[in-house]
Amino acid sequence: MVDLSVKIGSLTLKNPVLTASGTFGYGREYDPYLDISQLGGIVTKTVTLEPRQGNPMPRIAETPAGMLNSIGLSNVGVEKYLNEKLPLLADVDTNVIANVAGNTIDEYAEIVSRLQHHPRIDAIEINVSCPNVEKGGLAFGTDASVTAAVVKGVRNQTGKPVIVKLTPNVTDIGVIARAAEDSGADAVSCINTVQGMGVNIHTRQPLLARIIGGLSGPAIKPIALAKVYQAAQAVRIPVIGLGGIMGWADAVEFLIAGATAVQTGTLNFIEPAGPVQLIQGLESYCITHNISRIADIIGSLEKRPVK
Amino acid sequence: MVDLSVKIGSLTLKNPVLTASGTFGYGREYDPYLDISQLGGIVTKTVTLEPRQGNPMPRIAETPAGMLNSIGLSNVGVEKYLNEKLPLLADVDTNVIANVAGNTIDEYAEIVSRLQHHPRIDAIEINVSCPNVEKGGLAFGTDASVTAAVVKGVRNQTGKPVIVKLTPNVTDIGVIARAAEDSGADAVSCINTVQGMGVNIHTRQPLLARIIGGLSGPAIKPIALAKVYQAAQAVRIPVIGLGGIMGWADAVEFLIAGATAVQTGTLNFIEPAGPVQLIQGLESYCITHNISRIADIIGSLEKRPVK
């Protein structure tokens, strides 16, 4: 038997596989396709204080080995999230991580204060990295001092583990990761989507109504791995890795590069049972390689002998 | 007849297709595969003051719809470049753009002073964006004031068009592009490669000896388009677009997003005749869409009616 459990702050995950925010709804939508209680956890769609319809259409497009999205944090708002969405997860044996975003620094704290007493929420992920909104999002996550202020505000509101979701659209992710750590975050997750764009050459219109959106999927895996590695070198708190994970082998790459857990995003759209298959694959990998605790491979990247 | 010519500062290109530095050698290597005089121009491999062997092996790896490289500016050095490489291009009817890098701000100026009298050099591209070297490269191109200093130093040495090659690995490419413009650059080219990484899950070694390298190829096309669009919004000088161009349709996307010319990089490895096929494709596109001057579509992105 392989021990697949890992720890994110005070939170124990039975395995390192989470589903990423915005790609797994509020947790039950994919029930026909997989048993969510097998997951290490679920990160729910970003919730904001007020409901949001999101950006104009079109808001998705395909790219080579990737996809662009410009959903714009379409969500039901915190009220409905608490009253209608969280109860659906009441007796599911997995961790629920609420992902939140605000328009202002104070709004992040406010929304966390509303959520934090709910017993079904096991941890909070702060989205300061959405490329598809005017306020909050990227504009916050690219600035270390704003990131620090958001994290401090949230930290004051809750004793639950706080995860800060970072954007790759920065010169040095280590600086932002350290700002999060120093402000009391229990972990960072990286990466949110990479800014990207496409053009319809016949109409000369952008593929996304909002022109620039966020790139996800296997195309960004090498970028995500580099950011995870850089973040893991910069902080002592756990790093959760995501970006382009399509199978267990990709997940192993992230663990070796320094991630304590991983999230699957775009994969869920392509193969809804993918996250569970990934857990099985991780277990087989450990057996093949004689690894008894998956935690042992975290950050185990070996230097190459120089040729 | 379609007018495919475009202008980069005082330089006229007979068509907007250039081959990118580091992917087309010193210009003659692909002679068996295409007629280089058909190209808008050739950007030669980055040349440094001294010859460089480059980084340890392995220094390339494949990724989904992309590739990682960590060549590390392996090149013959400026002496040999002047005496052995440039003469090979003596009577080729196309523009030759020399791409240069230095270890220090002064070295950039020094190498340009050595090159700038050579009649075969039509323009100079400054590489402040290589992710694979300790000094110069990325460390310079992510800092607006260092970029400005490099450009000013080079500008003082030469009256030839100066193109600054930008890195996408920054929070705001517009800031760096403006620094280049304000310091006297005639154009910017974007993008150089995106930082990326891969791991061999069986040996736990990084795919590249130097761990982090540069991602190129179709995977990064959406990222490159976004950067070109952002740079073109930020400056008035021409933007040369590159990153993941695999065919004429990709090139058209870049032109519409704001590029005045394009470069092909990874494509050359996959289809050496690709750049010339691309020129033919651009011409057909113009004919189909009744465009008499390709310059008319530069930056012609249309806003979508909001749905």
Add this chain to the structure above:
Amino acid sequence: MQTSDCKITAQDAITESVFRIRLSAPGISKLCSPGQFVHMRVSTGLDPLLRRPFSIHRAHESAGEIELLYRVVGSGTATLRDLKPGDVVNLMGPLGNGFDLEKPVDHAVVVAGGMGGAPVFYLIDALLKRNKRVTLLWGTRDGREIFDEADFEARGVALKIATEDASKGHNGLVTDLLKTFLAQHAGSAGLGGYVCGPEPMIRAVQDIVRSTDFLWQASLEEQMACGVGVCLGCAVKLKTGEIQMVCKDGPVFDIREIAFNG
């Protein structure tokens, strides 16, 4: 529900760019209803990455098979075209809400444009089974994309054709046929309308049917990622201001409720 690998049992060219494919998909053939779609992964590679949605063109429950009708427009459909009987694709489905088959009390008028012809075959099969009277107004640019006319007529479907290349029927748009039909049936009771086709056609129909007082159901298309209401990529705005998902709340909507362009 699961995703399942489905074997291709037949693939025929209707024209150089339109193909009919038959797939072994027992689960889907049993559960599906007209207007629903399948979400297909055409290869196990990473490019193209996303699944592609296709309306169910016909379902054969006893054979455990379904048919799709598709046009080659890009890399996904080009890959599909190159597959041969025996090859396998992966399907999710059936997805979406499907048509309300009971709403035309008596006489169903089906308006199909371009690849909107795909779901119409299955729809008409089901309407005829329910003993509805059926009129099919079918328009395409290229007349060769109209087929099985004799079969429709033999089964009692009143078929009117419009082609832009003047090769069959009326030379013009399917909306011309609709205007004529509505003029002829002004005031008729028991009617119900179904509309399948590209967005510009659906907008035109929305305009034309404003004056009628029966239900018009339209099947919409949007770029899709998940196909099940999770990614929120395929939103359509209703006139109420509400946002709905084409994949989950649709693809069939009351045409009058759709707010095109804001």
Add this chain to the structure above:
Amino acid sequence: MQTSDCKITAQDAITESVFRIRLSAPGISKLCSPGQFVHMRVSTGLDPLLRRPFSIHRAHESAGEIELLYRVVGSGTATLRDLKPGDVVNLMGPLGNGFDLEKPVDHAVVVAGGMGGAPVFYLIDALLKRNKRVTLLWGTRDGREIFDEADFEARGVALKIATEDASKGHNGLVTDLLKTFLAQHAGSAGLGGYVCGPEPMIRAVQDIVRSTDFLWQASLEEQMACGVGVCLGCAVKLKTGEIQMVCKDGPVFDIREIAFNG
């Protein structure tokens, strides 16, 4: 030289993971020599993206065909395996320097390990044509990857086999065979050596042949992008400190000149 679409004329399985493929490539079959390789694009899609290098396994100039022998190790070779006669791949080549066929004045000893067997067939054809005496030392993990033994012997090749699964010949490594051979031929004149195989084997051979005084040519492998010396991705360091490109300056090098690990 050009890249060219080449039709597959035959494809046979040697084992579940090793395949021999035959391609119509008149230009390449005419120009190539043993030790050279072709650079193959297995699909027109974007994943896998790069070309894949394969040694020429055999050339049939009159038929205008070449053969390759390959092992399925990843997505590119898996795609290749699934192709059928009539399907097309795109080739660049012939690339690289190839072996010096004149250097063994009299007796060529060919050392092949694993997929290093691929180029050896073509090499031996050429050596025999030049009336050289040939000894082939051939080692694999899985004995089923050794084939055509009778044919080699019929043509006068002295064949010694080593397998790690003990299924054929010596139970052990091909380097064991080499040590024995060298002991038996100590002091012989007119010898020349060719080495094809994975890097660890080539290193071991480098070590073993240190004491011999004839030329040992080794064919190297490195990850490749361009295949023609442009990308500078496939560097190998020589003991002189100089950097050379496996694709252009090689893949064949004097084994004594290669500086493994620094």
